[in-house]
Amino acid sequence: MSGKWVFSNKDVSKLLEKAAAAYEVLDTDRFRIAAYQQAAVSIEHSTSEVKDLWDDGKLDEIPGVGKAIAGYLDELFRTGKVKHFDSLFKKLPPAMFVFLEIPGVGPKTAFALAKKLKITGKNNEETLNKLKNAGMAGKIRVLENFGEKSEQEILNGIQSLKKGELKSLFPETNPAF
Numbered sequence: 126m127s128g129k130w131v132f133s134n135k136d137v138s139k140l141l142e143k144a145a146a147a148y149e150v151l152d153t154d155r156f157r158i159a160a161y162q163q164a165a166v167s168i169e170h171s172t173s174e175v176k177d178l179w180d181d182g183k184l185d186e187i188p189g190v191g192k193a194i195a196g197y198l199d200e201l202f203r204t205g206k207v208k209h210f211d212s213l214f215k216k217l218p219p220a221m222f223v224f225l226e227i228p229g230v231g232p233k234t235a236f237a238l239a240k241k242l243k244i245t246g247k248n249n250e251e252t253l254n255k256l257k258n259a260g261m262a263g264k265i266r267v268l269e270n271f272g273e274k275s276e277q278e279i280l281n282g283i284q285s286l287k288k289g290e291l292k293s294l295f296p297e298t299n300p301a302f
Contacts, residue, residue, distance in 0.1 A: 132176060132201065138169035140201070140210065141194070143222055146232035147213050150221070163189030176202060220244045223252045227282035238279070241268050257283045 132140075145161035167188040168175050178184055179202045184195040197207045214222070217236060223246075224235035238244070242259050246252030257280060259265055265276040 134168050134171055134175050137175050137198065137201070138165045140207075141165035141168065143225075144210055144213065146222070146225055146235070147217055149232040150217060150236045151213075160189060160191065160194065164194050218245070220246065220252045220256075223249045224256065226286060227253075227279060228285055229278055229282055234275075237268065237270070238265070253283055253286065 141161050142165045145158050145165065148158045148161065164187070167190065171178075171187060175184070175187065175198065178187060179198060184190055184198055190198070197209060200207050218239035220239035221232070221235045224230050224238050225232065226249075227235075230238075238256060242256070242264060244252060244255045244259070246255055256265075260276050260280045260283070263276070265271050265279060266273045
């Protein structure tokens with residue numbers, strides 16, 4: 126059972142968090158969302174590498190990983206991607222997933238910002254800069270369900286990301302993300 130793709134627990138956790146966020150925006154039932162979130166947390170905090178557990182056929186030993194998620198992880202380790210996740214993510218603006226890295230920004234807020242402001246970018250930094258510029262120009266506060274305070278919180282969040290806390294924002298170099 127050896128796949129050639131190498132994904133750390135953090136990579137797999139991020140992928141499952143991304144799936145949970147997508148399901149939340151697409152109004153999937155809360156139990157599915159919670160399952161993905163639980164699996165992401167379990168994998169991120171696991172003392173064993175999820176790839177090793179997969180190699181040993183023990184994915185079912187990870188708390189929160191049921192048959193469906195185990196099947197997706199099997200596909201990920203065998204092929205380097207998950208077709209179901211690819212089709213799920215294509216239903217949403219790519220910028221949404223970049224905006225999720227901003228402290229205090231959840232899936233529905235990230236989706237609203239990406240969709241209403243029609244932000245796209247060649248990379249994560251450009252995408253964040255476009256959101257920052259929109260905020261500096263006062264374009265966030267005029268959106269429905271936003272205001273000056275939320276605009277300022279988003280700008281502060283972008284600032285904190287740019288201070289070197291720019292986590293691995295679903296790296297463009299990783300085919301699964």
